[in-house]
Amino acid sequence: MKYWAHSDTKGLSPAAPGSNWQPLSCHLTQVAALAASLAPAANPYDGRFNRLARAAGLLHDLGKYTEPFQSMLLKSGVRKAPHSASGAALAHTVQAVEAAFTIAGHHAGLRDAERGRAYEVQTLPRQFVGPILDVMRSLADDRKTTFLFCTATQPAFAKSADADPKDERWEPGSIQEIIPQPATLFERLKRAEVSWHGEGRTPWSICTIRPRSYTAPSSAGLRTEALTKLRSSTSRPECVRLTNSPVSRRSGEGSTNPSEGCLVVSTQPVEAGVDVDFPVVYRAMGPLDSIAPAAGRCDREGKLTVAAEKPAGRVVVFETEDGKLPRGAYGEATTGTRALARKGSQAIHRPDDVRRHFELLFGEADLDAKDIQELRHKMSCRHVAREFEMIVDSTQSVFVPYDGAVRELIARLEERGILDSWVRRSLQRYVVGLDLRELQEARRGAVHGARPASDLWVCSEGFYDENLEIITRPMPEDMVL
Numbered sequence: 001m002k003y004w005a006h007s008d009t010k011g012l013s014p015a016a017p018g019s020n021w022q023p024l025s026c027h028l029t030q031v032a033a034l035a036a037s038l039a040p041a042a043n044p045y046d047g048r049f050n051r052l053a054r055a056a057g058l059l060h061d062l063g064k065y066t067e068p069f070q071s072m073l074l075k076s077g078v079r080k081a082p083h084s085a086s087g088a089a090l091a092h093t094v095q096a097v098e099a100a101f102t103i104a105g106h107h108a109g110l111r112d113a114e115r116g117r118a119y120e121v122q123t124l125p126r127q128f129v130g131p132i133l134d135v136m137r138s139l140a141d142d143r144k145t146t147f148l149f150c151t152a153t154q155p156a157f158a159k160s161a162d163a164d165p166k167d168e169r170w171e172p173g174s175i176q177e178i179i180p181q182p183a184t185l186f187e188r189l190k191r192a193e194v195s196w197h198g199e200g201r202t203p204w205s206i207c208t209i210r211p212r213s214y215t216a217p218s219s220a221g222l223r224t225e226a227l228t229k230l231r232s233s234t235s236r237p238e239c240v241r242l243t244n245s246p247v248s249r250r251s252g253e254g255s256t257n258p259s260e261g262c263l264v265v266s267t268q269p270v271e272a273g274v275d276v277d278f279p280v281v282y283r284a285m286g287p288l289d290s291i292a293p294a295a296g297r298c299d300r301e302g303k304l305t306v307a308a309e310k311p312a313g314r315v316v317v318f319e320t321e322d323g324k325l326p327r328g329a330y331g332e333a334t335t336g337t338r339a340l341a342r343k344g345s346q347a348i349h350r351p352d353d354v355r356r357h358f359e360l361l362f363g364e365a366d367l368d369a370k371d372i373q374e375l376r377h378k379m380s381c382r383h384v385a386r387e388f389e390m391i392v393d394s395t396q397s398v399f400v401p402y403d404g405a406v407r408e409l410i411a412r413l414e415e416r417g418i419l420d421s422w423v424r425r426s427l428q429r430y431v432v433g434l435d436l437r438e439l440q441e442a443r444r445g446a447v448h449g450a451r452p453a454s455d456l457w458v459c460s461e462g463f464y465d466e467n468l469e470i471i472t473r474p475m476p477e478d479m480v481l
Contacts, residue, residue: 003065007073014074024064032057049098056099059087060106092379116147122155122289122358125390126329130168130367131376133157137170149175152296153289154351156358168367186349191305192281192298192313194291194348196341270297277301280314287333288357291317292348315348317341329361336360395433398447398470400459406430410450410458417451432459432470446470 004014005027012019032054039053063069063083071078084104091100116139124132139145149157159169179185262278270276271293277300283291299305299313325331337357340346347353370387401407409426413419434442439457446463447470450456463471 001070003070004073005061005064024061028058028061031060052096052099052102055091055096056087056102056106059091059099060103062087062090097379116145117150118147119150121149121157122151122153124155126361126365126367127369128367128372128388128390129155129157129362131372131388133168133170133367134373134376148178153292153348153354153357155289156355156362159363160359163363167363169362182351186351190311190349191300191302192295192315193311194295194315194317196317196346197285197319275300277303279304279312280316282316282318285317285319285334285338287330287361288337288346288348288354289333290330291315291337292354295348329365332365333357333361395435396439396455396457397431398434398439398442398457398459399427399450400430400432400464400470401461402430402464413456414450414458417454417456419456432464434470438470442470 002014003024004021005024006022008014008016008019008021010019014021035053035057036050039050043049061083063086066081066083066086068078068081069083072081088100088103091097091103116136136145136147140147154175157169158172158174159167161172163169163172264270264276264278268290271290274297276297278297279299281294281298283294295313295315298315299311304312325334337346340353340356345353346357372384372388375384375387399406399410399413401410406427409423413423413427434447434457439447442463445460447457447459450458459470
């Protein structure tokens with residue numbers, strides 16, 4: 001059988017007089033020769049590069065050596081015959097990775113210049129910063145991609161001049177500010193003063209804490225005040241939807257109607273994108289790059305600052321009673337922030353302080369803790385996908401008996417032990433999430449399986465509170481008959 005690379009441009013058959021069909025073997029050898037002749041101009045002193053260029057030419061259309069592709073050229077009923085992956089796959093099999101990417105790029109096409117925009121880059125997990133920056137570097141070098149980082153607390157992705165040679169970050173000077181005099185701009189936009197380890201309270205304030213860093217008894221003392229608990233994985237979506245709207249409306253009245261009062265206790269998600277404005281913000285001690293977004297909810301509209309002609313918002317960073325911190329980057333960054341704050345050398349509105357914070361966080365840390373780079377070099381794409389988990393979601397859904405209608409749905413679920421589509425849709429607004437540790441504790445009485453050996457969980461009566469969410473001990477009023 002004779003194999004063809006390209007058909008006649010005029011539509012003539014191979015046997016027609018004057019037809020110009022190109023044999024596949026001829027096409028591959030010509031492309032290989034052309035690639036080898038051009039290779040020295042690109043890399044004149046690398047013989048392996050020359051051999052790889054020739055190999056890429058020989059293999060780039062290997063997939064055309066198939067009956068489906070030949071039938072498609074001959075218009076024998078086959079309309080589509082993919083052929084691009086065969087040569088790249090064979091090149092990868094023999095460890096000719098550069099040729100594999102060249103072949104794949106030849107068929108998929110390479111764009112001229114690209115632009116990438118990355119928001120809230122300070123939230124990138126530290127253990128993945130190394131491979132993320134390496135991929136960005138490759139895109140910038142190979143595809144001339146320009147990246148725009150959007151953040152109020154710019155991470156130190158470029159290492160300092162005296163950094164360790166093994167530091168995986170970019171070279172000094174790799175990142176350029178696109179706004180002139182950022183320090184001056186930070187100072188002009190300052191709307192709040194930050195006090196560390198402060199005390200006190202105001203009728204209008206928002207308090208952000210780490211999830212589950214409080215206990216039901218201590219929070220219960222706030223129940224007699226204007227308390228709204230906002231934005232947590234353990235809040236019902238229905239509750240979040242209902243409370244966010246009035247909080248947003250009332251927070252905007254804070255500077256003109258202080259007598260009404262509004263106290264919001266929230267977990268960290270409120271710091272990202274929730275448009276509320278309070279004159280005072282209390283924030284549990286944490287990393288500097290987490291405190292800064294919380295401060296963004298303080299005099300957000302600038303009304304107090306304009307009236308006072310100076311930063312008039314107040315941010316109070318406090319220590320929790322137990323002082324416990326999660327392990328890993330968050331705990332380490334919090335410890336560093338606390339130490340610098342005690343020395344008086346930590347401010348959210350000074351770019352140099354933000355850089356110092358990230359230098360402590362990145363400088364001596366393992367920025368590739370999951371060995372993603374090694375897996376990438378081995379082309380172990382499946383393992384990379386498994387290990388590179390930016391957001392770890394280990395929460396378990398629990399249905400809460402919010403009212404009579406919901407209790408009927410839960411009773412139906414417990415009777416049948418099956419979550420059919422109608423019940424799922426009906427209950428999806430009455431679900432809260434518990435992580436595995438919280439679920440283990442809650443199984444002592446606060447939650448139970450819909451049926452024995454079931455992985456569907458239901459909150460027991462008396463263990464859900466509008467303000468405190470799922471609790472592990474019943475509220476006193478629910479224990480009175």
